[in-house]
Amino acid sequence: MEAKGQVTAEKYAADISSIREAQVRISSFIHRTPVISSETLMLLLEGIYSLNVNVSRKAALSLAAKLRGIPAYIVVPKNAPKCKVENVKRYGGRVIWSEPNLRSREDMATKVLQETGAVLLHPYNDGRTISGQGTISLELLEQAPQLDTIIVPISGGGLISGVALAAKSINPAIRILAAEPMGANDAAQSKAAGRIITLPETNTIADGLRAFLGDLTCNCQLVVKNCQLFEDLVDDVITVEDKAIVEAMRLCYEILKVVVEPSGAIGLAAVLSDDFRNNPAWKDCSNVGIVLSGGNVDLDVLWGSFRK
């Protein structure tokens, strides 16, 4: 059997070197994200798993630009959570509104580039973004080298690409599982179909997970053939209902004492799901790391979701 997850440098838009370079570049601006272990969550999981949670608190792009004195224009869909917009402004970013669809976002971004001469930094479909996100694995595995599995939210695929590239470079045997909301399950459908599936619409509370796989993450530099990403780097996709996401979010608040948005809590929802726990393929996952990212919560909306 050919080893799954072997990572070579030329194949993808990012690799362990570009990820380590990103780590060095950002090291003076960021704080090392703590890994949280929870006895209580382990009890909830009937003591099966040793659970390590990496809480990602990435320095916002706006802040990074501000620290270097560069203007940052952030294209934001009109239906973005208020708190995300406020965070962009707080860190000095200039908000450019778009309609809440991918086409309008790309059109607005193109317009901004033309008018300002700015350089595009795509939120996931960009080797630099993927390299930066790969630093999560470096931090996580430095603090919890015993992990045999990492669960990562999937949306555009940038986060999981970076995490998988770095993790499998360090430990080729490590399993990378994607967690995806049922109402935006294009990755699961793409995996089943063996080609990129783009959904006509999405319906999930996890607003950060409504994007679709990009060509870099799914069918261009990052892969040999369409959706090779899954073959190479992602061992499986676990889909979860919004209700389970909200329940996982509540556990994060009540047990881990960590503020995460729905998109950020989905990895915990996946670990707690029957799909994961009863699947014989994951029976020997005994040291599971979960990437919780991010933490932009509208407190009013949060309350509404807990009340449902």
Add this chain to the structure above:
Amino acid sequence: MEAKGQVTAEKYAADISSIREAQVRISSFIHRTPVISSETLMLLLEGIYSLNVNVSRKAALSLAAKLRGIPAYIVVPKNAPKCKVENVKRYGGRVIWSEPNLRSREDMATKVLQETGAVLLHPYNDGRTISGQGTISLELLEQAPQLDTIIVPISGGGLISGVALAAKSINPAIRILAAEPMGANDAAQSKAAGRIITLPETNTIADGLRAFLGDLTCNCQLVVKNCQLFEDLVDDVITVEDKAIVEAMRLCYEILKVVVEPSGAIGLAAVLSDDFRNNPAWKDCSNVGIVLSGGNVDLDVLWGSFRK
């Protein structure tokens, strides 16, 4: 001028040795609490301070007892937040209800001791509790040795006694400031009067800070004379309004991404207060640590407080 804050072993119910012993004893059961630094909070403070926040996530007594197979009876006032009661039960504690006043709590505790032969562990008026809480300073100063000031919530005085004892043993020059809600400001009043003041009632959202200074923390083994605690260990008391507490709690959620209860956020409220920032006495505090403890939040109540 006599050096303030010199700590000798015999004087108090706890000291740096008992605190280090506590640390060793609990080391296999707890996880090191991460210190969080925040650029954004520093920006809010106009770049004056370097801010380190110690997020306390103490293993609950119930859990400690459960791990050792000992029954734990926890006397809980009827008006305690639902989540605290649920946490006690989750960790295997047996809840004994009392009326919401100190007298009834002590009566119920005495009754339980008589009926069960249990041993009393007072929530703050006990050298063992104080030693355990002192481990917070060990963790904090190991991770942020540059601190010149630590701000700690004050209620019964156990937490601040432990933190101050350990911190001043390690660095006698370190300043210890107490943060107290305006509606339960017995420590500030006691300090001003030079004797213990007990309030007829308290009125604050910070339910964890409604207790009064105990005799150990204020006038018995821990002190030479009444309220010597303040002379020896606490450099000042900063009182804050509930509104400022809620605002600080919101900042913890939105910026630090940490779940704290109102009592836990009060130290941040104190740092942000004009009383602290405009006081010439604290002008040279340039590396401030804040103890955020604890994180028992009723999510429904939280939402209500943010909406006000």
